[in-house]
Amino acid sequence: MFGEILENVRRSCPLIHNITNYVTVNDVANAILACGASPVMSDEPDDVSDITSICAGLNINIGTLNKMSIEAMHIAGMRAKELGHVVLLDPVGAGASRLRTETASDIVRKIHPDIIRGNISEIKTLSLGGGSTMGVDADAADAVTEENLDEMVRVAKAYSASSGAVIAITGAIDLVADSEKCYVIRNGRPEMSRITGTGCQLSGITTAFAAANRDNMTEAVAAAVAMMGLAGETGVGNLKDGEGNSTLRNRIIDAIYNMDADTLDKGARYEIR
Amino acid sequence: MFGEILENVRRSCPLIHNITNYVTVNDVANAILACGASPVMSDEPDDVSDITSICAGLNINIGTLNKMSIEAMHIAGMRAKELGHVVLLDPVGAGASRLRTETASDIVRKIHPDIIRGNISEIKTLSLGGGSTMGVDADAADAVTEENLDEMVRVAKAYSASSGAVIAITGAIDLVADSEKCYVIRNGRPEMSRITGTGCQLSGITTAFAAANRDNMTEAVAAAVAMMGLAGETGVGNLKDGEGNSTLRNRIIDAIYNMDADTLDKGARYEIR
Amino acid sequence: MFGEILENVRRSCPLIHNITNYVTVNDVANAILACGASPVMSDEPDDVSDITSICAGLNINIGTLNKMSIEAMHIAGMRAKELGHVVLLDPVGAGASRLRTETASDIVRKIHPDIIRGNISEIKTLSLGGGSTMGVDADAADAVTEENLDEMVRVAKAYSASSGAVIAITGAIDLVADSEKCYVIRNGRPEMSRITGTGCQLSGITTAFAAANRDNMTEAVAAAVAMMGLAGETGVGNLKDGEGNSTLRNRIIDAIYNMDADTLDKGARYEIR
Numbered sequence: 050m051f052g053e054i055l056e057n058v059r060r061s062c063p064l065i066h067n068i069t070n071y072v073t074v075n076d077v078a079n080a081i082l083a084c085g086a087s088p089v090m091s092d093e094p095d096d097v098s099d100i101t102s103i104c105a106g107l108n109i110n111i112g113t114l115n116k117m118s119i120e121a122m123h124i125a126g127m128r129a130k131e132l133g134h135v136v137l138l139d140p141v142g143a144g145a146s147r148l149r150t151e152t153a154s155d156i157v158r159k160i161h162p163d164i165i166r167g168n169i170s171e172i173k174t175l176s177l178g179g180g181s182t183m184g185v186d187a188d189a190a191d192a193v194t195e196e197n198l199d200e201m202v203r204v205a206k207a208y209s210a211s212s213g214a215v216i217a218i219t220g221a222i223d224l225v226a227d228s229e230k231c232y233v234i235r236n237g238r239p240e241m242s243r244i245t246g247t248g249c250q251l252s253g254i255t256t257a258f259a260a261a262n263r264d265n266m267t268e269a270v271a272a273a274v275a276m277m278g279l280a281g282e283t284g285v286g287n288l289k290d291g292e293g294n295s296t297l298r299n300r301i302i303d304a305i306y307n308m309d310a311d312t313l314d315k316g317a318r319y320e321i322r
Numbered sequence: 323m324f325g326e327i328l329e330n331v332r333r334s335c336p337l338i339h340n341i342t343n344y345v346t347v348n349d350v351a352n353a354i355l356a357c358g359a360s361p362v363m364s365d366e367p368d369d370v371s372d373i374t375s376i377c378a379g380l381n382i383n384i385g386t387l388n389k390m391s392i393e394a395m396h397i398a399g400m401r402a403k404e405l406g407h408v409v410l411l412d413p414v415g416a417g418a419s420r421l422r423t424e425t426a427s428d429i430v431r432k433i434h435p436d437i438i439r440g441n442i443s444e445i446k447t448l449s450l451g452g453g454s455t456m457g458v459d460a461d462a463a464d465a466v467t468e469e470n471l472d473e474m475v476r477v478a479k480a481y482s483a484s485s486g487a488v489i490a491i492t493g494a495i496d497l498v499a500d501s502e503k504c505y506v507i508r509n510g511r512p513e514m515s516r517i518t519g520t521g522c523q524l525s526g527i528t529t530a531f532a533a534a535n536r537d538n539m540t541e542a543v544a545a546a547v548a549m550m551g552l553a554g555e556t557g558v559g560n561l562k563d564g565e566g567n568s569t570l571r572n573r574i575i576d577a578i579y580n581m582d583a584d585t586l587d588k589g590a591r592y593e594i595r
Numbered sequence: 596m597f598g599e600i601l602e603n604v605r606r607s608c609p610l611i612h613n614i615t616n617y618v619t620v621n622d623v624a625n626a627i628l629a630c631g632a633s634p635v636m637s638d639e640p641d642d643v644s645d646i647t648s649i650c651a652g653l654n655i656n657i658g659t660l661n662k663m664s665i666e667a668m669h670i671a672g673m674r675a676k677e678l679g680h681v682v683l684l685d686p687v688g689a690g691a692s693r694l695r696t697e698t699a700s701d702i703v704r705k706i707h708p709d710i711i712r713g714n715i716s717e718i719k720t721l722s723l724g725g726g727s728t729m730g731v732d733a734d735a736a737d738a739v740t741e742e743n744l745d746e747m748v749r750v751a752k753a754y755s756a757s758s759g760a761v762i763a764i765t766g767a768i769d770l771v772a773d774s775e776k777c778y779v780i781r782n783g784r785p786e787m788s789r790i791t792g793t794g795c796q797l798s799g800i801t802t803a804f805a806a807a808n809r810d811n812m813t814e815a816v817a818a819a820v821a822m823m824g825l826a827g828e829t830g831v832g833n834l835k836d837g838e839g840n841s842t843l844r845n846r847i848i849d850a851i852y853n854m855d856a857d858t859l860d861k862g863a864r865y866e867i868r
Binding site: 070071072073075076112113114115116142145146147148149186243244245246291292293294295296298299 | 617620621622624625628629633634635636637638639641642645646649663829833844845846847848849850851852853
């Protein structure tokens with residue numbers, strides 16, 4: 050089923066508007082292209098309404114937010130929702146600064162994103178008002194583990210119910226939840242955390258997957274998360290002696306480029322709770 | 323002849339000032355270095371006049387324009403023209419938003435760039451007031467094809483005559499025109515459109531080629547366009563099993579780095595109309 | 596001894612706040628991850644005080660400075676010093692524009708960075724009020740050579756004494772000086788100058804090395820400089836036929852990722868003057 054979701058992306062090639070950080074933006078663009086969609090970036094308040102109008106989805110990432118881009122996020126978000134586009138929020142660093150926490154909370158409250166994707170610390174900050182974000186990475190103390198899995202599944206479903214968004218919590222174990230069901234996904238490799246931007250790339254790809262599969266959004270998000278993890282496995286598997294995180298970055302995007310429906314269906318490892 | 327143009331770049335190593343988007347800026351810098359020139363980036367209005375003064379060429383790319391950078395484009399553009407430097411405009415997304423169309427038109431009218439390089443949709447928007455830009459990519463309906471080639475050559479020459487700039491329209495078939503002649507270039511590979519930034523890289527390189535070949539500007543632009551296409555062919559040819567768009571990005575810049583005059587002369591495929 | 600310094604980074608994994616340019620920021624983040632530390636980027640004045648507070652070091656790079664980021668540099672710098680964090684200044688392009696020279700001088704005077712790392716033209720500009728910066732690269736006329744080495748060592752020590760910072764001057768020969776001693780380091784390869792950002796990466800890494808070795812700062816800076824040069828040697832050594840500057844960029848970061856204490860201790864080539 051995940052394979053069909055990927056094929057829908059390749060068939061419809063949705064144009065995705067990204068208001069995202071300048072650290073990983075190039076990788077986000079190439080990852081979106083790799084999965085078969087098209088990216089456009091714009092964060093000027095006077096430009097974003099026109100740009101988002103010709104797109105199918107909007108990916109809002111607060112990784113290097115500033116006053117100008119925050120204004121643009123709200124303008125683009127309102128316009129995208131008005132037009133019925135998919136809107137995703139990636140609350141990078143929520144919990145690490147007052148501005149990030151408030152900006153993310155504001156966007157959830159005013160824009161009502163269809164999807165919120167973050168690490169466990171960011172999601173706990175938004176859903177519980179807690180969590181101990183270490184910069185832009187989750188605090189180790191916050192990890193989703195086999196031990197706290199039932200509780201974390203409950204947190205994800207409850208936050209989906211209260212926010213109205215599909216919730217994706219990514220880490221060693223990934224969770225994708227709506228109010229009723231939660232995909233527990235076990236793809237991925239720890240080496241992915243030694244590259245900057247795999248989370249940002251996933252947010253861009255997820256927006257594309259959801260835009261191309263509007264009637265099946267929770268599963269589309271789960272498919273994107275599983276595909277990113279599987280691409281990480283392929284990427285690590287293809288590393289040669291002497292290669293490290295910079296080459297791995299390329300190999301993961303390459304693996305997305307070469308992913309097909311069958312590989313995704315066979316490689317995805319998940320259960321539904 | 324194109325080979326000699328490349329050797330002039332390597333010999334004079336022109337310093338190129340880039341006001342460009344933050345999506346592909348790193349690749350633009352490395353592509354400029356690969357072809358033998360040097361890049362410097364600055365988009366702060368209070369900084370650009372000093373910076374452009376020590377350069378030989380200015381590359382203006384509106385890919386992620388904002389109010390601050392638009393002001394900087396005008397300040398730098400005026401100063402660069404005053405000093406007789408080469409100025410190139412890459413009107414990314416002209417036609418996709420009012421702000422982009424107006425900004426590009428303003429720069430053409432007030433700065434009089436020496437070169438305008440875009441896809442067919444962007445150039446049609448600027449020259450005819452039409453074109454149907456899809457985000458930052460050309461609309462398929464706008465492609466230069468063998469069928470409409472004569473008409474497109476006329477459009478390019480006419481826009482060169484009215485704007486006073488060398489016009490480069492890049493896509494499956496590339497056109498480089500002044501008011502009297504048009505290079506029709508058939509290098510390149512379709513896989514290049516699956517990487518972000520080959521157009522932006524080309525704009526940086528083209529500025530360097532023109533700056534090092536001031537007396538032969540149309541041919542210098544044609545040489546840059548052919549070299550980029552040829553590097554794409556080499557890059558795709560060097561791809562191994564399992565590699566995709568991210569590795570291709572590296573291989574194209576590597577191919578520029580390793581390009582020599584002889585390879586360029588032998589590999590360039592073009593006619594003059 | 597340099598190896599132990601690297602191991603301290605890997606053991607303590609310091610979080611480094613970077614206010615840096617958008618050209619090389621992705622490579623800076625991946626290089627910091629490669630050496631075993633963690634990066635976070637933020638340049639919004641309302642965000643940086645919170646972000647820098649949870650970090651161990653602050654890397655200020657003025658490569659694409661603007662009015663907003665300059666304000667953020669001062670806010671973050673003051674806060675980081677207040678908290679006793681390591682602060683590094685990379686005065687990119689000082690000497691190339693009035694704004695860059697003044698901004699760098701202001702930061703030295705008001706923030707008192709613990710480390711200043713630049714090319715010889717930038718350091719001469721700051722220390723002597725001279726130097727002839729060509730854009731963001733050192734002027735060839737300014738190089739540290741075997742002929743002027745004694746004089747340059749004196750300049751570095753004197754500037755360390757007057758500024759209170761450890762001074763790192765990088766180029767074909769690298770100097771790392773405090774007021775009493777100067778490491779003269781001969782690692783590195785000329786091909787590194789054909790990639791954008793090796794200097795910026797080094798500044799990020801140096802901040803991490805210093806943050807993890809507070810009681811041994813001059814040596815920590817020297818270790819970072821030697822490691823970057825050694826990674827360049829490994830990277831160039833691993834290049835295959837047809838590969839160029841873009842692949843080299845990846846191979847250098849990969850070499851940092853795979854660097855171990857023993858390799859660094861054996862590969863570092865330096866003397867103390």
